[in-house]
Amino acid sequence: MKTRLKAVVGNRAASREDTLRFEGLSKGFHTAGGYLPVLEDVSFRAEGGELIAILGRSGCGKSTLLKIAAGFISPSSGRVLLNGEPVEGPGPDRCVIFQEDALFPWLTVGENIAFGLKGRKQSRKARAEEMSRFLNLVGLNEFRDYLPHEISGGMKQRVALARVLILRPEVLLMDEPFAALDAQSREEMQCLLLMLWQELGHTILFVTHDVGEAVMLADRILLMSKNPGRIREEISVSLPRPREREGAAFAGLSRRLHEALRG
Amino acid sequence: MGSYGSKPVKGSGWYLPWVIPALFCFFWWAVSATGLVPAYLLPPPRDIVEAGYAYLLGTPEGGPYAGRFVRDAAASLWRVFCGFSLAVAVGLPLGILSGRLWVVERLTGTTVNAFRAVPGITWLPLALVWFGIGMKATLFLVALAAFFPVFLNAAAGARQVNPLFLQAGAMMGVKRLRGTFAILLPGAMPHIMTGLRLGLGISWAYLVLGELTGVPDGLGAVIMDARMLGRIDMIVVGIIVIAVMGRITDKLLQGGLRLCFKSARRMP
Numbered sequence: 001m002k003t004r005l006k007a008v009v010g011n012r013a014a015s016r017e018d019t020l021r022f023e024g025l026s027k028g029f030h031t032a033g034g035y036l037p038v039l040e041d042v043s044f045r046a047e048g049g050e051l052i053a054i055l056g057r058s059g060c061g062k063s064t065l066l067k068i069a070a071g072f073i074s075p076s077s078g079r080v081l082l083n084g085e086p087v088e089g090p091g092p093d094r095c096v097i098f099q100e101d102a103l104f105p106w107l108t109v110g111e112n113i114a115f116g117l118k119g120r121k122q123s124r125k126a127r128a129e130e131m132s133r134f135l136n137l138v139g140l141n142e143f144r145d146y147l148p149h150e151i152s153g154g155m156k157q158r159v160a161l162a163r164v165l166i167l168r169p170e171v172l173l174m175d176e177p178f179a180a181l182d183a184q185s186r187e188e189m190q191c192l193l194l195m196l197w198q199e200l201g202h203t204i205l206f207v208t209h210d211v212g213e214a215v216m217l218a219d220r221i222l223l224m225s226k227n228p229g230r231i232r233e234e235i236s237v238s239l240p241r242p243r244e245r246e247g248a249a250f251a252g253l254s255r256r257l258h259e260a261l262r263g
Numbered sequence: 264m265g266s267y268g269s270k271p272v273k274g275s276g277w278y279l280p281w282v283i284p285a286l287f288c289f290f291w292w293a294v295s296a297t298g299l300v301p302a303y304l305l306p307p308p309r310d311i312v313e314a315g316y317a318y319l320l321g322t323p324e325g326g327p328y329a330g331r332f333v334r335d336a337a338a339s340l341w342r343v344f345c346g347f348s349l350a351v352a353v354g355l356p357l358g359i360l361s362g363r364l365w366v367v368e369r370l371t372g373t374t375v376n377a378f379r380a381v382p383g384i385t386w387l388p389l390a391l392v393w394f395g396i397g398m399k400a401t402l403f404l405v406a407l408a409a410f411f412p413v414f415l416n417a418a419a420g421a422r423q424v425n426p427l428f429l430q431a432g433a434m435m436g437v438k439r440l441r442g443t444f445a446i447l448l449p450g451a452m453p454h455i456m457t458g459l460r461l462g463l464g465i466s467w468a469y470l471v472l473g474e475l476t477g478v479p480d481g482l483g484a485v486i487m488d489a490r491m492l493g494r495i496d497m498i499v500v501g502i503i504v505i506a507v508m509g510r511i512t513d514k515l516l517q518g519g520l521r522l523c524f525k526s527a528r529r530m531p
Contacts, residue, residue: 072430092436102427106449106526115445116435147529167435 019203020046020069020171025078027064028228037228038064042078044222044231046171049201053208053218057261061229062207066173069205070096082171092116095164097177101156103148103163109155110135110144113163134162138192154185158192165196172204178213190216194241211257215250216243223260233260306496314496315503318485328485328497336508338480339470342398343512346405347466351459353406354413358458359443359451361414362421375414383408383469391476401473401481408469409462416458420451449526456520456527463516467509482508 022044028037038061046052056062067073069080071090080087082094103112114131122130135141138158148156157177164172178186190213197204208214214221218237225232235257239249288308294300295307302310314328321329360367386407387400394400424447432446448455474483482505489497520527 070430070434072433090430090433092434094434096430096434098427098431100427102425102431104428104431104446104449106452106529116437118445119437119441164435 019048019050019083020205021081022065022069023078023081025065025068025075025080027061027068027073027076039068039075040228040230042229042231044234046203046205048203051197051204051206051217051219053206053214053221054224055208055211055214055221055257055261056224056229057209057226060224060226062209062224063175065229066096066175066205066207069171070094070173092167093169094171094173095167095169097157097160097164097172097174099176099179101148101153101160103156103159105148108145108147109140109151109159112148112159113166115163116167130166134166137165137196138162152185153181154189157181157189161193161196165200170203172202174204174206176208177206179208179210186213193217198241211254211261212245215239215253215257216245221257223257303493303495306499310496311499311503314494315500318497318500318504327492328489328494331480331485332504335480335482335485336504338478339474339482340508340512342401342473342481343405343463343466343470346402346470347409347463349402349406350409350413350462350466354410354458354462355417355455358414358417359421359447362418362423362451363447368418375411379411379415383465384472387472387476390473396476397478400476401470401478404469404473405466409466412461412465413458416454416461417451420454420458421447423454424450449524452524452526453530456517456530459516459520460513463512464509467505467512471505 022042025039025042026037027039028035030036042065044052054062054065064073068075069087071087071094087094104115107115110131113134114127117127117130120127132141132144135144138161140155140158140162143151143155148159151159160177178189181189193204194217206214206217215237221235221237222231223233223235224230235253237253239247239253243250291305292308295302295305306314317326317329319332323330357367357371361371362368383404386404390400390403394403428446428450429442432442437446470481471483471486474481475487477487478484482501486498486501489495489501517527522528
């Protein structure tokens with residue numbers, strides 16, 4: 001498996017310097033009920049190849065944080081830097097996996113995966129080869145010609161993963177991508193994500209409200225508080241990989257995080 | 264479309280579209296055969312078939328309307344085609360723009376919705392004064408009437424495109440031009456298609472209105488002419504021909520869109 005993956009994508013040497021940096025990020029919205037602060041003075045850095053989970057209850061601004069990083073909305077103050085360059089709008093160096101299904105329903109699985117390649121200087125044949133490689137990578141070979149509404153939720157998220165991985169983004173921004181899946185599919189997708197991450201070495205920001213998911217995946221967990229959203233605590237997860245849900249250390253950390261979320 | 268109701272098993276129910284026409288013909292035949300309705304009000308089906316046959320396939324010696332079908336149908340089709348195309352050429356881009364850009368929405372909304380309420384037929388006197396009788400007036404009426412459904416549905420479609428699709432495109436590095444053709448239009452396709460079909464249907468209605476005013480050829484002209492001469496059978500033939508042509512052009516429009524656009528072919 002490992003050799004195949006390497007041949008496919010080439011190992012992006014995980015460079016240990018900060019890739020993504022958030023500096024004093026604040027965001028608020030003007031609503032009918034007045035000004036609503038959502039994020040307040042959020043600062044942190046993600047090293048290249050690091051998997052950071054942003055954990056918080058709904059309404060703590062974690063999705064807003066991700067949207068700012070993606071460039072879909074701009075912060076009220078502060079800024080986001082990618083390799084020292086300020087982020088000024090969406091782009092293929094920071095790809096998003098949405099929680100909801102955002103595949104194009106009029107394109108097949110294969111066409112969805114190849115979508116972002118069009119317009120790049122590449123022959124048709126090279127694009128097709130690239131597409132089948134990534135199709136293979138997420139294990140959907142036989143589903144190339146299916147339409148999104150014909151496949152399961154888990155498969156859709158695999159397609160969503162493949163269609164951005166094919167663009168070789170530096171950063172993956174994942175907005176509760178597995179929250180709508182059943183427990184089995186969710187665990188499968190977590191495994192797949194870890195496998196791809198360990199091989200490809202992307203920097204990943206993973207937003208979730210699921211404690212187990214955060215502990216399973218992350219190098220570091222940023223715990224967010226609500227009203228307004230702030231980073232309350234930063235927890236390095238030193239559990240060895242592959243992690244077992246059943247282990248005492250796993251359970252202990254999970255319990256601690258659960259309590260912190262409740263409090 | 265929705266998840267309610269039942270889906271057909273492939274190949275079954277092919278006869279269903281013909282049940283209502285068949286029943287209709289039977290009752291028609293029954294009321295004429297029993298003399299319940301006199302022939303000068305509603306001729307029996309047999310007369311219609313004969314008149315229709317002469318109209319469609321007869322030679323000019325066979326009577327006043329014999330063999331005129333091709334010329335009339337061609338004239339009417341051309342008028343519908345021109346008027347409808349004009350409505351699409353203006354209504355579709357303007358509708359899409361109005362669905363996406365608030366400036367255009369603000370600019371056009373009030374005017375379009377005000378004039379939408381004016382029945383197309385009210386334009387007829389003005390059209391006659393401006394353009395006289397014939398092609399231009401008909402074109403004006405058809406284009407005007409078809410514009411509204413095309414515009415309004417395109418606007419609704421563009422407005423309601425799933426914002427996630429546009430965000431996904433932006434993050435994949437899609438620029439505005441490709442975003443419009445590869446994401447926005449396909450995303451709005453179900454609405455666009457509805458608008459085009461409604462527009463084409465209305466085009467036929469206003470075509471007949473334009474032709475009733477006294478043009479020499481066309482399906483509407485035949486109907487009006489037949490009324491003056493008291494040829495009820497030809498009026499009925501004209502109505503049936505328009506119904507059939509309307510249905511065929513609707514099918515062609517749908518088929519054409521499906522042939523050209525994945526998004527029309529693969530509507531879930």
